[in-house]
Structure formats: C-alpha cells, structure tokens
Amino acid sequence: MSEEFVLKTQDLTKHYGGVHALEGANFELRQGEHIAIMGDNGAGKSTFVRQITGVEQRTRGKVWLYGEEVHFAGPLDAREAGIETVFQTLALADDLDVPDNLFLGREKTFANWLGPFRLLDYRGMRQATIDGLNRTAVKIPNIRNTIRNMSGGQRQCVAIARTATFHSKLTIMDEPTAALGVQETAQVENIIRTLKEQGEPLILISHNMRQVMDLVDRIVVFRRGRIVANLKRDETDGQDVVAYITGAKTQPEFEIEGVT
Amino acid sequence: MTDTSHGTGGLTFDKSKRSWPNELNILLALIIIIVIFEIIGQVAPYMRGQSFLFDTNDRFDSIFNEARLQIIILQVAVIGIIALGVTQVIITAGIDLSSGPLVAATAMIAMSFAQVAEVNGFPNPKAVFGAWAMDLPVVIPVVIGLAFGAMIGAINGTFIAYFRIPPFIATLGMFLICRGIALWWSGGNPISFPTEGYAWIGSGMMPVVWFVILAIVFQLIMSFTVYGKHTYAIGSNEEAARMSGINVRRHKVMVYMIASMLAAFAGIVLSSKAVTAQAGMGEFYELFAIAMAVIGGISLTGGRGSIIGTVLGAMVIGVIRSGFTYIKLDGSYQLMAMGGIIIAAVILDQYRQRNRA
Ligand SMILES: Nc1ncnc2c1ncn2[C@@H]1O[C@H](COP(=O)(O)OP(=O)(O)OP(=O)(O)O)[C@@H](O)[C@H]1O
Ligand SMILES: [Mg+2]
Numbered sequence: 001m002s003e004e005f006v007l008k009t010q011d012l013t014k015h016y017g018g019v020h021a022l023e024g025a026n027f028e029l030r031q032g033e034h035i036a037i038m039g040d041n042g043a044g045k046s047t048f049v050r051q052i053t054g055v056e057q058r059t060r061g062k063v064w065l066y067g068e069e070v071h072f073a074g075p076l077d078a079r080e081a082g083i084e085t086v087f088q089t090l091a092l093a094d095d096l097d098v099p100d101n102l103f104l105g106r107e108k109t110f111a112n113w114l115g116p117f118r119l120l121d122y123r124g125m126r127q128a129t130i131d132g133l134n135r136t137a138v139k140i141p142n143i144r145n146t147i148r149n150m151s152g153g154q155r156q157c158v159a160i161a162r163t164a165t166f167h168s169k170l171t172i173m174d175e176p177t178a179a180l181g182v183q184e185t186a187q188v189e190n191i192i193r194t195l196k197e198q199g200e201p202l203i204l205i206s207h208n209m210r211q212v213m214d215l216v217d218r219i220v221v222f223r224r225g226r227i228v229a230n231l232k233r234d235e236t237d238g239q240d241v242v243a244y245i246t247g248a249k250t251q252p253e254f255e256i257e258g259v260t
Numbered sequence: 261m262t263d264t265s266h267g268t269g270g271l272t273f274d275k276s277k278r279s280w281p282n283e284l285n286i287l288l289a290l291i292i293i294i295v296i297f298e299i300i301g302q303v304a305p306y307m308r309g310q311s312f313l314f315d316t317n318d319r320f321d322s323i324f325n326e327a328r329l330q331i332i333i334l335q336v337a338v339i340g341i342i343a344l345g346v347t348q349v350i351i352t353a354g355i356d357l358s359s360g361p362l363v364a365a366t367a368m369i370a371m372s373f374a375q376v377a378e379v380n381g382f383p384n385p386k387a388v389f390g391a392w393a394m395d396l397p398v399v400i401p402v403v404i405g406l407a408f409g410a411m412i413g414a415i416n417g418t419f420i421a422y423f424r425i426p427p428f429i430a431t432l433g434m435f436l437i438c439r440g441i442a443l444w445w446s447g448g449n450p451i452s453f454p455t456e457g458y459a460w461i462g463s464g465m466m467p468v469v470w471f472v473i474l475a476i477v478f479q480l481i482m483s484f485t486v487y488g489k490h491t492y493a494i495g496s497n498e499e500a501a502r503m504s505g506i507n508v509r510r511h512k513v514m515v516y517m518i519a520s521m522l523a524a525f526a527g528i529v530l531s532s533k534a535v536t537a538q539a540g541m542g543e544f545y546e547l548f549a550i551a552m553a554v555i556g557g558i559s560l561t562g563g564r565g566s567i568i569g570t571v572l573g574a575m576v577i578g579v580i581r582s583g584f585t586y587i588k589l590d591g592s593y594q595l596m597a598m599g600g601i602i603i604a605a606v607i608l609d610q611y612r613q614r615n616r617a
Contacts, residue, residue: 055503076505091503093496095563096489104493105505107486116487116514 004030005064006170006201007052012061014047021047023225025061029170032199034192036212039222039245045205046088048222049174053085054078066169076105082169086176088205090159098143099129102162132165137187152179157187164191171195174205189215209238221245228254282557282612286572290579297583304587312586328582330465336552336578337467338363338533340571341526343549344478345519347570350553351482352515353495353562354420354427359523359549361438362412363542366527368445370405371537374398374458375451386452388445398457402528409524410517412438417513435546442539452536462533470529474522479567491515495562551598552577555605576601 007029014022022044029035037045051058054072063070065081072078078085092101099122108121108128129143138157140150147155156179163171173192177185192215195202206212212219213233221229221244229244229251243249297312310316313325320326342359349356375384377394384394412434419430460466482488490511493501502508526545531537556573558565577598584594 074505074507075503076507079505085503087503089499089503091497091500093493093500093504093563095492095496100489100493104489104501107489109486114485116490116511117481117485119484120486120489122484 006031006033006066007203008064009052010062012048012051012063013059014044014051014056015059020225022051025227027220027227029201029203032196032201033218034196034202034204034216035218035220036216037203037205037220037222038207038209038212038241043222043245044225045222046174047225049085049087049172049203049205052078053083053172055087079105084163084166084168084171086156086159086163086173088174088178090155092147092155092159094148095146097146098133098140098158098161099125101147101158102129102132102165106166128165129161132161136161136164136191139184153181153184156180157184160188160191164195168200170201170203172203172205175207176204177206177208177211185211209241212241213238223247223250226254230254282609283566283568283572285608285612286555286557286569286576290572290576293576293579293583297579297586300587307587310586312583328586330468332575332578332582333468333471334465335581336574337471338526338530339545339548339577340471340552340574341467341474341529342523342545343552343570343574344474344567345522346546346549347553347556347558347565347567348478348482348491348515349427349519350550350558350560351491351495351562351565352512353498353560354512354516355431355550355560356416356516356519356523357428357431357546358412358416358434358438359519359526360542360545360547361435361442362409362520362523363527363530363545364442364537364539365412365438365445366405366408366524367531367537367541368442368451368539369408370401370524370528371451371454371458371531372401372446373404374401374454376453376455379453384453386450388451395455398455398461401458402461405524405528406521409521409527412524413517413520414513416520417516420516421509421512439539442541445539448539450536450538451531454532454535458532459535460532462529462531467529467533470525474525475567475571482567487511487514492563495564497563548577551602554602557605557609559609573605 005028007027009025009027012022012025012027013020025048027048037048039045050056051061052063054075054077065083070081072081093104096104103125108124109118110121112118126143133140133143138161140154140157147158150158156176160173160176163173177188180188189211192202192204196215204212204216217233219229219231219233219236219241220227221231221241223245229249231241231244240249244251294313301307301310301312311325313328315323315325342363346356346359372388373393373396375387375394377384377391379385387394416431416434419425420427482491490501490506493504493506494508494511498508527542530541534541552573553565553570554560554573555576556565556569556571558569580597580601581594584590584597
C-alpha cells in the first residue's frame, strides 16, 4: 500500500441489523488533499466517519492510514493515530467548561506516577485554550462557563477549536457549520483554509454547496449508503453534484449494484 | 491570574456576577435549620430556654455545647463515609443500593478475622474460626474487608459497564446478595470480642476522624485529578466521554470499586465502634447515604454534585436528627421531616436549574 494515501478504505461496510447504512465504500484521500462528502440526510456520511474513527466497529472492509492497515478498538486509538474529528453530535460534556472539554481524554497533567489520580494542570490547559481560541479566532465570552449554558453555535465553536488546537494527521469535520452564523461560518472556513495551506488533509461533510465549492479539491457523493460519485471540484459544478445527490445521475464506475 | 473573560462575540462577561456555588445554599439551609431549633429552644415553654448548640450551662471550655456537636457529627460519620462513594457513583449518573448490606457483610467478615482467642481467660465464645484466625494484627481484617468491598464493587461495575445492566437493578441484586452473605457468614450469630487494634478503629471520635480525612481526600481527588474530571465527564455525557477517548467502562468499574471499598470501610468502622458485628447492621444506610448526597445538591442525572455538598448534606441530616431529639420529638417525626427535606431539596435544585443563566 503506497504512502501517498493518507486514508484509504476498501469495501467499508456497516449494517445496523437490517439497515445497510454503509455499503462497500472505496475511498481514497491523498496527502494534503481536502475532500468533501456530500449526500442527503441518512445517506451514510456520519456512519462512514464513525467507522474510520473507531467509534463503531465495521461490519466488514479494510481501512489504511498512511499505508498502514488500522483497526481501531475505540476512539482513543484513532485519536492517538492522529485523526482529529468534529463529530456531528459534537461530543461535548455539558457540565464541564471549555478547557475541560478541549482537553477531555488527553488532559495536561503533573505527577503522572499517580496513574488515574494524576493531577490536572488547570493553568496550562486554560492558557492553551486561550491560545487555541485566539489562533482560530473563535469567540466565547467566558471559557469558565459550562457548555450547558452556551448557544448552539458556541458549542460548535468549542468542538472545532478542540480539533484545531491539536496537530493531526487527518482532520474530519462532520457538518461543522450547521448551526453557525455568517461570521462564525467564515471563521471555520478560514480554519479550513489554514489547514490547506499547512498541507494538512481534511474530510469535510457539509450540505452547503457554496462552501464545498469554495474549499475542497474533490467531492465524494454518498447516496443510500453507497458512494455514487467521485468528482474533481474543477470538473464539476453545483447542478452536477445535486444530480448525483438526488439520484438523477450515477458515475458509471459506481453503477454495479452489490459490490460485495 | 489569567484573564478568563476571553473574546466577546458582542457579549461582555461580568466576573463579579459569577453564579455562586450550590454548596453555599446548603450551608445557608443548614444554618437556617440550626437557627429554627435554637428559636424553638428559647421560645417553647417546655424547653425552659435551653440552647441547641451553645453552652448555656457553662459545662465546656468553649461557647458551644461540645457534647451535642460531637454527637451530631458522630452519628452521621459512618453513613457519611458511604455517602462519599455514593456521591461519585451518582455523579456518573449511576446509583448504588448495595452499600447498606455491604456494610453488614464486611462487618461480619472483617470481624471474624479480628477476634481475640481468650476472653477473661475463657476461649472466645463467639469464635468463628479456629485458633489460626485469632489475635491477628489489625491490618489483616482491614485488608480482607477492603478486598471484599473491592470485589463487590468490581462485580457491580462489571455488570453495569460491560453487561449494561441498569445500575438500579445490578445494585439491587447485590443488595440482596450482600445481606445474604452477612446472614450466611456465621449462621446468623453475632461476632464479637475484637482485638484491641480493631476496636481502636471506631473508638471514640475515630469515625469522625476517618470521615473528615476521607472527605478531604476525595474532594481533592474529584476536583484536581483526571479521575475526578472523567467521572464528571461520564455523568455529563457518556457518549461524548467515550468519543473523547475515555475508557468509560473501565472508569465506571473503578468508581463502583471505590464506592464499595468506602462502604466496606464504613462496615469496619461500624463493627469496631459497636464492638460487635451483626447481620442486620447498616439497615437503610444506602438510602441515608443517597439522601445525604441529594440534600447536598447532587443531580441524579449525573455530572453535577460535590463531596463538600454531600458532607453538608450529612450535616443537615445530623442536625435534624439531634435537633428533633433536643426538642423532644420522637423518631417518627424525624423520619417524616427528613423525607420532606429530601423532596424539598430536589424541588429547590430543579427550580435553581431552570433559573440559571
Ligand atoms: N445506531 C444506528 N442504528 C440503526 N440505524 C442507524 C444507526 N445510526 C445510523 N443509522 C441509520 O443509518 C443511516 C445513515 O445514517 P447517517 O447518520 O450516516 O446519515 P448522514 O448521511 O450522516 O445524514 P445527515 O446528513 O442527516 O447527518 C440512516 O438511515 C440512519 O437511520
Ligand atoms: Mg450525519
């Protein structure tokens, strides 16, 4: 397996009982590439993300990260392998504040010999949070506030800041701007552009055609659990993509039903 | 200090208006309850102007009625130790009903390894085991008791975290099992005559000493360690905790183990304090421990609550108990009042939640 691929999946499939949420996905992401995944509600986009990030165990198929076949037992494994994800559900703990959430699961600590009782470096985490928020220009009135008391957009900002604060080999964002205002959306798009400049690969799931056309190199379209198109941004347009999303068109190479 | 009011987004943040901690409300409630008892003492004719907390007869060096203060704390110390563990379990959005019977089972088991061979020159009439288990150093019964607690907690936690049995059901099952173990251990006979070392653990004010030390230790752990942070995170949003890479199942097992070890330690302290172990010990302790946490402002849906809150909740229960004795109302009124206060605590908490910014 060549190292030119950051991520590659082969026949990636997930069934929930009788529901075939994801079926035979063959997906490739190259170094420095930004790919958008589009598709209607329930097309299987988030399911795809959950299989790659170890949140769920796939029904079948293979996944390679930087040429190495991976089988993550859980989200921590994926994170340690360098995959940073903004989940659609955001995955924030409501009763904790912003630094706690940013560092949840990888806290800065002292006295590590204490094992699970090692001490939290609150000061370090708070400073890093402020730096991270400044870098991403995310606005949150008070980082000591619990997430419960924040607006939907602010929560989303926290989840995005969490991803952007840590250097990663692959960033995945599942509808990161769904609840954001105009300014905040522009900020997130800037974060994505910065990643592009730094050559960091990204998978962006979005329903926003303008955003997708502005930001990514390639668009992969999901429909009813299957990939139905793999389009270069420069060789397509909004109408064309919509035709694939709605089922008016399917690329010839994806037409064969039952790739099993 | 670093500036915590970061950015604005058009909003300004007034640091002085930070919502005040829930624990202050409970402290306030505690003070109000004490004042009420104090007023009843002064006003009610049959009380003849006695004071509830102050030393009006000049029997003590300080201005307080030290004897009453000691009783207030002493009578809640053992259940308070259990409540420290129950608090952690409830913060993960769980519950532990097995702690009361676990107190009894541990008391029986630990005491059977803490007996003296001879009482007044005669062989120990309550001996459970042969000579090999007599006059052992105090660490042996303590370690055996704590290990038993750890095992029960590990079983609770495994059923809850790995087999997804609801905590209420899993610990209800363990409630019956532990009471059964307590009855079976010595065939229902009480176990008595502990060694001097074992009798020391719960003697005098020692239960209060243990309670205070453990409360401080666990308050620090919950506030300043990864263990505490993950416990709150799991209760807040278990799925998010899992997605953030926390090993939720292993962590839950650890929380239930710590809770059961605290209950086991309470059993050791109680049997030492009573200088005997009986299978019926610790009745309703699990419920009082939960009540302390609830009065202390914990949320049964998880993610909120603190050890300090639970300690204050324990104090409220202690004050009410000894207050009712002081105004000469018997136990039946105590129970009714306590029930009312638990419900009031939850109503107040819900009201507070709704009106939060
Ligand atoms: N845990 C589950 N159990 C059963 N079915 C599921 C489960 N999770 C997802 N599904 C189903 O799988 C299908 C794909 O869901 P998925 O969340 O991947 O959609 P999506 O493309 O992300 O949609 P959206 O744009 O609305 O986020 C849906 O039909 C959904 O109902
Ligand atoms: Mg989705």
